[in-house]
Amino acid sequence: MITTLVILALSALFFVNGKIRSDLVALCALVLLMVCKILTPEEALSGFSNPIVIMMVGLFVVGGAIFKTGLAKMISSKILQLAGKSELKLFILIMVVTAFIGAFVSNTGTVALMLPIVVSMAMNANINPSRFLMPLAFASSMGGMATLIGTPPNLVVQEALENAGFDSLSFFSFTPVGLVCVLTGIIILIPLSKIFLAKKDDNNKKETSGGRTPKELAQKYQLSDNLYRLRVTSGSLVCNKTLQELNITQTYNLTILEIRRKSPSQGRFMKTVDQKLAGPDTELKENDILYVFGAFDKIELFARENRLSLTESRVAEFAGGPSDEKLSVQEIGIAEVLLMPDSKLINKAVKDSGFRDKYGVNILGIQRKNEYILSDIKEVKMHSGDILLIQGTWDSIARMSHKQSQWVVLGQPVEEASKVTLDYKAPVAALIMTGMIAAMVFDFIPIPPVAAVLIAAILMVLTGCFRNVEDAYKTINWESIVLIAAMLPMSLALEKTGASNLISEKLVSGLGDYGPLVLMAGIYFTTSLLTMFISNTATAVLVAPIALQSALAIGVSPYPFLLAVTVGASMCFASPFSTPPNALVMSAGKYTFMDYVKVGMPLQIIMGIVMIFILPLLFPF
Structure with a gap:
C-alpha cells in the first residue's frame, strides 16, 4: 500500500509540475505498478480496453465531424443572431448556446468553435469581447455536466457505479445537475464579469483582437x-x-x-x-x-x-x-488569425508558412503584443500569440477556420461574421449524431452506448464527413486517451492494496460523525482542490472509488457522493491551466492569471456550496 501511495504522490507531483506530459507520467506510473508487482500485466493494461476509453475515441471522431461539416457553427451562429445588440441578452445566449453544444461534444472543441463567433458578435454590439470569452470557457464546462458524454468524469463515475453493481445512470441523468450548474453560472457571472472583465482595455479598443470592420482593420494596420x-x-x-x-x-x-x-x-x-x-x-x-x-x-x-x-x-x-x-471586400476579404501555442508555424518565417500555397491567402501584417510589423515581414519568424492579418477570398478565409488546433480566425469583418459557409455534409452529420443520441437515450434500442458511439464514428467516415480516414484520426486527442487508459488501473491498485479503504476510513472517521452531508462536502472540495493541479479525468478516476467506499461505510446511497466527484472535477475555474478551454481564451481575451482568480475562485466556491445542498435533493442519501 505504501508503494502505491508513493507512486500516486509522485504522479500527482509531476502532474502539478507540468514539465513532463501528463500521458507520459501516467504511463510511467502504470509501468511502476507492474514492475512492483502491484498489478498484473492484464490488470495494468485493462484500461486500454475499457469501454470509457473506446467511447472517448469514438466521441472525438464524432465531434470532429460535427465541426468539419460546419453543423455546430451553423446552429450556434443562428441562435446568436437572436441577441441583437443587448449586452445582457447576448451574454445569456452565449452561455446557453455554449453549454448546449458542450453537452454533446468536447468543451475544448466547443470553445474553439464559438470563440470567433462570440468575438464578432461582441464587436458588432460594440461590447468588449473580454466580457464574454472567460464565461464562454466556463459555460463549456458547465454544459458538459448535462449529459453522460458531456465530460469524461461523468463516464468515470458511471463506470464506478456499474462495477460496484449499482444501476447505471442514463444519458440524461446528469441533466438536472447540468441545468443547475448553468443557471448558477449565469447568475454569478453576470455581476462578476461586469465588475472584473467589462472595463478591460475599454480605453484602448484598437488593441482588442476581434471581428472588426474592413475600415477598422485597414486603419489598425495602416493599410x-x-x-x-x-x-x-x-x-x-x-x-x-x-x-x-x-x-x-x-x-x-x-x-x-x-x-x-x-x-x-x-x-x-x-x-x-x-x-x-x-x-x-x-x-x-x-x-x-x-x-x-x-x-x-x-x-x-x-x-x-x-x-x-x-x-x-x-x-x-x-x-x-x-x-x-x-x-x-465583397469577394476578397481580410481577417485576423491568432496563432495557438502548439501551432506548427511557431518559429517559422512568414515566407515558409505556406498560407498562399495551401489556403490561397496572403499575410499582410503581424501584431505582436502592442507592436505592428508591416514591412519586410516575409523574413519575420512567427511567435505564439502573434495575430496575423491575412487577405484572401472569403472561401479561403472560411477554410482557415477548420484548423482550430493551429490557429483561431478572429478578425473576419462583422459584415461577414454571420455568413457561415455550410458544407453539404452537414445534414448527414446531423442525422448520424441524432441517431447516436437516440440509441444512447432510449432503452428500447438494443445497442450498447459504446457500440452506438463507434457506429456513429464509422458512419461519419464512410459518409464522407471527413476527407479521408487520416483526418478522422487527427481529431482524436491521443494524449487524453492514453492518460485516461493509463490512470484507470490506478484506482484498481488503490482498491487492491487497501489504500482506498484507508483513505475512505479516514474521511469517514474525520467527517462521518457529522453526517453524510458534511462527508460529501469534504469529498467535493477535496476533488475540486485536486482538479486545480491534476486533470479532471485523473482526479475523478482517483477519487471515485474513495467516494464510493465512503458512502458504503456510513450506509448511504453512493449516487450523491459520486455526483459530487464529477461536479467537483468539472467545475474548476480558478486557474487558466486547470482546463484546456480556460487556457484557450487567455490570449484572445488578454486575461492575466489574477483575472481567473478574481472571477473563477468565487464562482468555484459558490458552485460548490450550491451543489452540496442540491445534489442530495436530486439524488437522495
Whole structure:
C-alpha cells in the first residue's frame, strides 16, 4: 500500500509540475505498478480496453465531424443572431448556446468553435469581447455536466457505479445537475464579469483582437498608408507574364493583393469588373489594375522599371464592393488569425508558412503584443500569440477556420461574421449524431452506448464527413486517451492494496460523525482542490472509488457522493491551466492569471456550496 501511495504522490507531483506530459507520467506510473508487482500485466493494461476509453475515441471522431461539416457553427451562429445588440441578452445566449453544444461534444472543441463567433458578435454590439470569452470557457464546462458524454468524469463515475453493481445512470441523468450548474453560472457571472472583465482595455479598443470592420482593420494596420494602384499599360514589361515569373515579392519586397480586370460580361445587371486574388500562376494582361502593398519608393521603382502607370498616390481603404478607388471586400476579404501555442508555424518565417500555397491567402501584417510589423515581414519568424492579418477570398478565409488546433480566425469583418459557409455534409452529420443520441437515450434500442458511439464514428467516415480516414484520426486527442487508459488501473491498485479503504476510513472517521452531508462536502472540495493541479479525468478516476467506499461505510446511497466527484472535477475555474478551454481564451481575451482568480475562485466556491445542498435533493442519501 505504501508503494502505491508513493507512486500516486509522485504522479500527482509531476502532474502539478507540468514539465513532463501528463500521458507520459501516467504511463510511467502504470509501468511502476507492474514492475512492483502491484498489478498484473492484464490488470495494468485493462484500461486500454475499457469501454470509457473506446467511447472517448469514438466521441472525438464524432465531434470532429460535427465541426468539419460546419453543423455546430451553423446552429450556434443562428441562435446568436437572436441577441441583437443587448449586452445582457447576448451574454445569456452565449452561455446557453455554449453549454448546449458542450453537452454533446468536447468543451475544448466547443470553445474553439464559438470563440470567433462570440468575438464578432461582441464587436458588432460594440461590447468588449473580454466580457464574454472567460464565461464562454466556463459555460463549456458547465454544459458538459448535462449529459453522460458531456465530460469524461461523468463516464468515470458511471463506470464506478456499474462495477460496484449499482444501476447505471442514463444519458440524461446528469441533466438536472447540468441545468443547475448553468443557471448558477449565469447568475454569478453576470455581476462578476461586469465588475472584473467589462472595463478591460475599454480605453484602448484598437488593441482588442476581434471581428472588426474592413475600415477598422485597414486603419489598425495602416493599410491605407501602403496600398497603391498600378495600371498595366500596352508597353508594360509585365504583360502576359505570370507573377511567379516576375518574382515581384523577392525582387521589390512588394505584395500584389488584388488584380482587377474588365469582365467579358457587358450586361447591365452583370458584373463588369472581375476581382482576382493574386497567385503565382496569375497572368497579367493589358489594362489590368494591380493593388500593390508596400513602401512608396519600392512602388515607384517597380512601376518605372516595368512601365506601369501609377494611377493615384494611395488607395483610401477597404470597401464593400467593386470600386475604382478602394480595395474590394465583397469577394476578397481580410481577417485576423491568432496563432495557438502548439501551432506548427511557431518559429517559422512568414515566407515558409505556406498560407498562399495551401489556403490561397496572403499575410499582410503581424501584431505582436502592442507592436505592428508591416514591412519586410516575409523574413519575420512567427511567435505564439502573434495575430496575423491575412487577405484572401472569403472561401479561403472560411477554410482557415477548420484548423482550430493551429490557429483561431478572429478578425473576419462583422459584415461577414454571420455568413457561415455550410458544407453539404452537414445534414448527414446531423442525422448520424441524432441517431447516436437516440440509441444512447432510449432503452428500447438494443445497442450498447459504446457500440452506438463507434457506429456513429464509422458512419461519419464512410459518409464522407471527413476527407479521408487520416483526418478522422487527427481529431482524436491521443494524449487524453492514453492518460485516461493509463490512470484507470490506478484506482484498481488503490482498491487492491487497501489504500482506498484507508483513505475512505479516514474521511469517514474525520467527517462521518457529522453526517453524510458534511462527508460529501469534504469529498467535493477535496476533488475540486485536486482538479486545480491534476486533470479532471485523473482526479475523478482517483477519487471515485474513495467516494464510493465512503458512502458504503456510513450506509448511504453512493449516487450523491459520486455526483459530487464529477461536479467537483468539472467545475474548476480558478486557474487558466486547470482546463484546456480556460487556457484557450487567455490570449484572445488578454486575461492575466489574477483575472481567473478574481472571477473563477468565487464562482468555484459558490458552485460548490450550491451543489452540496442540491445534489442530495436530486439524488437522495
